[in-house]
Amino acid sequence: MRKDLDSMMSEQGLEALLIFGDAQHNPAMYYFTGGGHVSHALLVKPRHRPAVLFHNDMEREEAARSGLECVSFSRYPLSKFFERSQTPSEASARQLQSILLDMGIARGRVAIYGREEIGNLWAILSHLSRWMPDLEIAGDSPALPLAMETKEASEIARIRRMGEITTRVVARVAEWLSEQAVAADETVLQEDGSPLRVGDVKRKIALWLAEEGVENPRDTIFAPGREAGIPHSSGSPELPLRLGQTIVFDIFPCEAGGGYFYDFTRTWSLGYATEEAQALYEQVKAAYDLALQAIRPGLPFREVQRVVCEFFESHGHPTPLHTPPPLLEGYVHSVGHGVGLNIHERPFSGLQGEEMALKTGCVITIEPGLYYPQRGLGVRIEDTFWLREDGQVERLADYPYELVIPMKRWRK
Amino acid sequence: MRKDLDSMMSEQGLEALLIFGDAQHNPAMYYFTGGGHVSHALLVKPRHRPAVLFHNDMEREEAARSGLECVSFSRYPLSKFFERSQTPSEASARQLQSILLDMGIARGRVAIYGREEIGNLWAILSHLSRWMPDLEIAGDSPALPLAMETKEASEIARIRRMGEITTRVVARVAEWLSEQAVAADETVLQEDGSPLRVGDVKRKIALWLAEEGVENPRDTIFAPGREAGIPHSSGSPELPLRLGQTIVFDIFPCEAGGGYFYDFTRTWSLGYATEEAQALYEQVKAAYDLALQAIRPGLPFREVQRVVCEFFESHGHPTPLHTPPPLLEGYVHSVGHGVGLNIHERPFSGLQGEEMALKTGCVITIEPGLYYPQRGLGVRIEDTFWLREDGQVERLADYPYELVIPMKRWRK
Numbered sequence: 013m014r015k016d017l018d019s020m021m022s023e024q025g026l027e028a029l030l031i032f033g034d035a036q037h038n039p040a041m042y043y044f045t046g047g048g049h050v051s052h053a054l055l056v057k058p059r060h061r062p063a064v065l066f067h068n069d070m071e072r073e074e075a076a077r078s079g080l081e082c083v084s085f086s087r088y089p090l091s092k093f094f095e096r097s098q099t100p101s102e103a104s105a106r107q108l109q110s111i112l113l114d115m116g117i118a119r120g121r122v123a124i125y126g127r128e129e130i131g132n133l134w135a136i137l138s139h140l141s142r143w144m145p146d147l148e149i150a151g152d153s154p155a156l157p158l159a160m161e162t163k164e165a166s167e168i169a170r171i172r173r174m175g176e177i178t179t180r181v182v183a184r185v186a187e188w189l190s191e192q193a194v195a196a197d198e199t200v201l202q203e204d205g206s207p208l209r210v211g212d213v214k215r216k217i218a219l220w221l222a223e224e225g226v227e228n229p230r231d232t233i234f235a236p237g238r239e240a241g242i243p244h245s246s247g248s249p250e251l252p253l254r255l256g257q258t259i260v261f262d263i264f265p266c267e268a269g270g271g272y273f274y275d276f277t278r279t280w281s282l283g284y285a286t287e288e289a290q291a292l293y294e295q296v297k298a299a300y301d302l303a304l305q306a307i308r309p310g311l312p313f314r315e316v317q318r319v320v321c322e323f324f325e326s327h328g329h330p331t332p333l334h335t336p337p338p339l340l341e342g343y344v345h346s347v348g349h350g351v352g353l354n355i356h357e358r359p360f361s362g363l364q365g366e367e368m369a370l371k372t373g374c375v376i377t378i379e380p381g382l383y384y385p386q387r388g389l390g391v392r393i394e395d396t397f398w399l400r401e402d403g404q405v406e407r408l409a410d411y412p413y414e415l416v417i418p419m420k421r422w423r424k
Numbered sequence: 425m426r427k428d429l430d431s432m433m434s435e436q437g438l439e440a441l442l443i444f445g446d447a448q449h450n451p452a453m454y455y456f457t458g459g460g461h462v463s464h465a466l467l468v469k470p471r472h473r474p475a476v477l478f479h480n481d482m483e484r485e486e487a488a489r490s491g492l493e494c495v496s497f498s499r500y501p502l503s504k505f506f507e508r509s510q511t512p513s514e515a516s517a518r519q520l521q522s523i524l525l526d527m528g529i530a531r532g533r534v535a536i537y538g539r540e541e542i543g544n545l546w547a548i549l550s551h552l553s554r555w556m557p558d559l560e561i562a563g564d565s566p567a568l569p570l571a572m573e574t575k576e577a578s579e580i581a582r583i584r585r586m587g588e589i590t591t592r593v594v595a596r597v598a599e600w601l602s603e604q605a606v607a608a609d610e611t612v613l614q615e616d617g618s619p620l621r622v623g624d625v626k627r628k629i630a631l632w633l634a635e636e637g638v639e640n641p642r643d644t645i646f647a648p649g650r651e652a653g654i655p656h657s658s659g660s661p662e663l664p665l666r667l668g669q670t671i672v673f674d675i676f677p678c679e680a681g682g683g684y685f686y687d688f689t690r691t692w693s694l695g696y697a698t699e700e701a702q703a704l705y706e707q708v709k710a711a712y713d714l715a716l717q718a719i720r721p722g723l724p725f726r727e728v729q730r731v732v733c734e735f736f737e738s739h740g741h742p743t744p745l746h747t748p749p750p751l752l753e754g755y756v757h758s759v760g761h762g763v764g765l766n767i768h769e770r771p772f773s774g775l776q777g778e779e780m781a782l783k784t785g786c787v788i789t790i791e792p793g794l795y796y797p798q799r800g801l802g803v804r805i806e807d808t809f810w811l812r813e814d815g816q817v818e819r820l821a822d823y824p825y826e827l828v829i830p831m832k833r834w835r836k
Contacts (some may be wrong), residue, residue: 028658032542037449039640049658069750069756070656086749100777101564130444131536134549135563151547152513191668218680222634227626229449229641231461231681244482246461269643273755337498338481345482362501365512395639410453 014043015371018157021059028118029063029113029156030424031055033128035078037270039353040125040156045078046176047269052128054108056115060131064113098316101132105139112144119146123153152211152273154358160410161350161358162373166333170267171351171375174274175396175409178263182278184220185213185261186417189253189282193424197305198255210234217263226265232356233262233277240279241385243345243392257285257417258389260381264355273286273355275377277394278411289389292382293415296391299323299380303347303365307397307405309372313361316370317347320380329382332363341384351396374399375408425574425785426455432567433471436698439532440524441475441568443467447490449641449682451765452537452568457490459681464540466520468527477522503657517551524556525703530560535565566770572760574785575771580810580820582679583763583787586686587808587821589636590629590675594690596632596831597625597673601665601694606834610667612694617634622646623661629675638677642767645674645689652691653797655757655804667695667831670705670801676767685767687789689806690823695831701801704794705827708803710733711792715759721784725773728782729759732792733775741794742811744775753796760789763808786811787820 021029031040044055050071055064064065065082067075075082088107097103112118123246124137141149178398192208194200200208200295213234221228235247240260251260262277281289281295299320306316321333321343330342350357352375359368370376376399381392393413398406425516433441443452447462456467456475462483469475477494479487487494500519500631509515524530536549553561575583604620605613612620625646633640645658652672666669674689693701708833711732718728733745733755742754762769764787771780771788782788788811805825 034642036643049645049656050657068656069752073651073654073657084750086751089749091749094776099564102658103777124546126542127539128542130538130540130542130545131563131565133542133563134536134546134561137546138563150691151543151545152511213753216829217636218635219631225630227641229637229639231448231684233461239485241481242485244461244463244480245485271642300602337501337503338496339498341482364506365515402757 014159015165016162017057017155017159018060020158023212024153024155025122026123026150026153026155027059027115028115028122029057030122030124031057032126032133033122034317035074038127039160039357040127042161042270042353043156044080047076047271048074048076048077050078053109054109056117058115058117062112065114072329076222086221089298099135101135102139104132105143108136109140109143117147118144121148121150123150123155125156142414153326157358162354163352163369163374163375163398166373167272167352170320171274171396171398172408174226174265174267175276177221177226178265178276179273179409179411181217181224182261182263182411185217186280188216189213190417190420192419192421194283194419198283200253200255200419207252209253210247210251214247214249215254221265225268227268227270228265229270230264232264233260235260235390238385238388240390241341241383241388242390243381243383253282255422256281256286256389258285258289260390260392262392262394266355272353273351274409275351275391275394275396276409276411277357277379278413279391279393279415280417281415282417283422285415288387289391290415292389292391295324295327296380296382296393297413299376300393303378303380304405307370308400309399309403310372311370312367313359313370313376314346314363314367316378317361318361320347324380324382341386342382343380344383345381348379351375351377370399372399372401425576426571428471428714429469429567432570436535436565436567436788437533437540438535438562438565438567439471439711440527440534442534442536443469444536444538444545447486450539450571451769452539454592454682454765455572456492456569457487459683459801460486460489462490468523468529470529472528476527488738494505494727506548510513511547512546513547514551516544516547517555520548521552521555524559529559530556533560533562535562535567537568564831567732567772572764574783575672575764575810576785579684579764580787581806582684583810584685584820586638586677586684589633589638589687589819590677590686590688591823593629593632593636594673594675594823597629598692600628601625602829602832604831604833606695606831610695612665612667612736612831619664621661621665622648622659625665626659626661633635633677637680639680639682641682642676644676645672647672650797650800652802653753653795653800654802655795667834668693670697670700670701670803672802672804674804674806678767683763685762685763687767687806687808688820688821688823689791689804691803691805691827692829693827694829695834697827701803702827704801704803707736707739708792708794708805709825710739712805713791715790715792716817719782719811720788721782721811721815724779725760725782726775727786728777728790729773729775732759736792736794752795753798755792756795757793761789763787763789769783784813786810815818
């Protein structure tokens with residue numbers, strides 16, 4: 013949590029955090045500023061001292077709204093640094109050096125964060141690390157991601173509100189789909205008699221999210237049939253919708269201005285489901301229930317992945333537990349991930365890399381799935397959960413688990 | 425232009441370009457892939473050879489839609505590299521090294537691009553540059569930005585379409601505002617009799633942009649009165665609209681999925697304009713016309729800035745030409761910038777740094793403004809232009825230049 017940041021910095025031996033980039037759609041910067049029209053900014057957070065936000069004059073009021081101490085870059089005019097520099101990145105590096113020295117940061121370990129154009133920053137930081145050899149620039153320190161991993165009450169409220177909006181839009185999509193006409197060949201039709209296509213559905217989703225005042229910066233997955241069998245196929249816009257095909261509908265909007273995300277998936281089959289789809293769906297739901305039972309604070313997240321892999325393997329599906337890559341069918345991904353200002357953040361549940369324990373206060377998805385693209389189907393079920401102080405695992409938005417969307421205007 | 429990329433790479437002495445990150449909202453990657461749900465990808469473009477896109481298995485169909493040669497990261501399984509690594513960034517660096525060696529890139533100069541989390545990439549590239557000392561990683565090579573600076577016909581068509589959408593939404597906002605009721609104290613009212621606030625207008629703008637199927641990832645500036653006097657104040661949502669105040673309305677949406685932007689500003693005054701606002705407006709419009717007359721291929725963009733500064737100074741306004749920072753009133757920014765997959769890109773018109781000539785094929789804004797926050801007003805006029813092969817400067821979307829929006833339901 014935010015209040016743990018200084019102790020995380022101590023544990024990681026960090027003198028300061030340097031955060032680069034815009035305040036919007038930039039999780040690390042947003043975490044401190046709360047968004048706003050502040051671009052190409054720099055935030056310096058020394059250990060045990062408050063953060064300072066460096067910004068352009070034109071954005072002084074937007075910066076001030078963050079409530080942070082704000083300093084204009086014009087106190088460090090680039091024109092002055094250009095005189096002694098060969099390239100723009102050298103001038104920017106001199107400006108950064110001057111700011112750091114004024115803040116008393118001349119040596120020790122500093123961690124860098126922010127989503128920004130990497131080229132220019134690589135050039136600037138390369139100059140800086142040559143000129144300030146006593147400064148160690150750490151790229152992969154988890155101090156800030158560790159603080160962001162566990163959420164305080166105000167963050168939970170915002171994620172929960174995004175869950176309410178997300179499920180409201182999902183319900184609207186289900187209701188609207190169920191009211192469409194169906195042709196004799198089981199194609200779903202628009203009012204004008206032409207086929208209803210994935211692109212038409214996605215436009216409705218985008219519009220209804222906008223009506224709710226949220227953003228959808230990473231599109232929506234609405235993938236029928238064979239494309240449902242490839243977890244991150246987002247759905248080709250020209251594909252017509254047909255009855256009896258699984259549709260993976262994975263939706264992950266964020267607050268306007270680049271704030272908190274919600275992550276949610278249902279798998280639907282319009283009109284009816286094939287026996288094969290129904291059987292897969294029930295296995296995925298059983299895996300989802302198993303995963304939920306397994307979750308408890310302190311458990312390594314990858315143990316939940318292992319439980320789900322073992323269950324799926326007992327039903328004959330390949331999984332990452334015993335099948336080496338490439339793994340193109342069966343259960344092909346991990347069971348979940350943290351959600352916050354990033355759609356994917358700590359904790360991760362992969363079998364490789366750092367083992368991450370489930371902590372009280374974290375917000376995670378549980379999202380098992382089964383994928384058989386060559387058989388033309390895929391299934392995933394996903395909700396977002398909060399590990400509460402009292403040990404309960406709370407689903408942050410409820411939504412039914414029906415595979416079949418009844419088509420009101422269809423007579424078999 | 426795209427076709428010039430290999431020659432730009434030769435001029436810059438580059439063996440390859442390495443582009444990191446998602447395909448959406450990541451201009452360098454989008455330039456090659458055309459978007460798509462491809463996350464944490466790597467694109468390698470060797471000089472005089474086609475680009476190769478490295479992606480996750482789950483996103484293989486989204487990657488394939490780019491039309492590029494695609495290779496799954498599972499050919500370079502991280503599990504293998506984890507065995508020899510202390511940290512995740514070390515494993516990722518070994519994976520990257522292995523890919524580069526397989527592509528025959530072992531020495532020489534490579535340029536890096538992409539909007540991505542900088543920390544992790546700094547760690548990965550720091551390892552790489554230690555292990556591959558013959559490889560020079562250039563952060564600030566302009567090869568790709570130079571290619572992207574001049575647009576081919578298909579790009580112009582997309583920016584022009586964004587201009588049509590943008591001005592259609594602006595016209596809808598003007599029409600809607602003109603129909604609102606006005607209280608005796610000149611406050612603009614909603615249907616329910618409560619004041620119409622900036623936040624209400626911004627919600628309409630976001631909704632109407634979504635109806636047009638485009639995104640608005642960087643919000644909209646709709647800033648009345650004193651906030652109009654600070655160029656990048658985006659407008660406080662709680663501010664009520666009143667007659668006779670200048671409102672700077674700067675709107676810059678992009679194609680869905682992170683494609684081409686358009687950039688457009690008008691300044692409005694509802695019902696009537698004060699004499700002071702009218703006078704400033706006429707000066708800004710005169711500066712805009714002067715700038716347009718000055719534009720020609722080959723001219724350094726900063727010469728246009730100089731012309732505008734001199735004009736404004738002749739009318740007694742401070743400008744960056746002779747006033748050192750901080751410059752908080754008068755003409756406080758530069759006259760324009762390139763527009764494309766970035767809202768701000770080459771060419772830039774600032775008086776400092778690299779001198780950038782206006783080239784045939786570039787798309788630029790012209791956007792002079794005058795700002796007096798302490799007098800409670802600001803004015804900016806902005807359109808987006810294309811420097812055509814035939815030497816003409818074409819405005820990519822037309823819209824009238826009226827300061828006053830008549831209020832149909834207001835009787836003085």
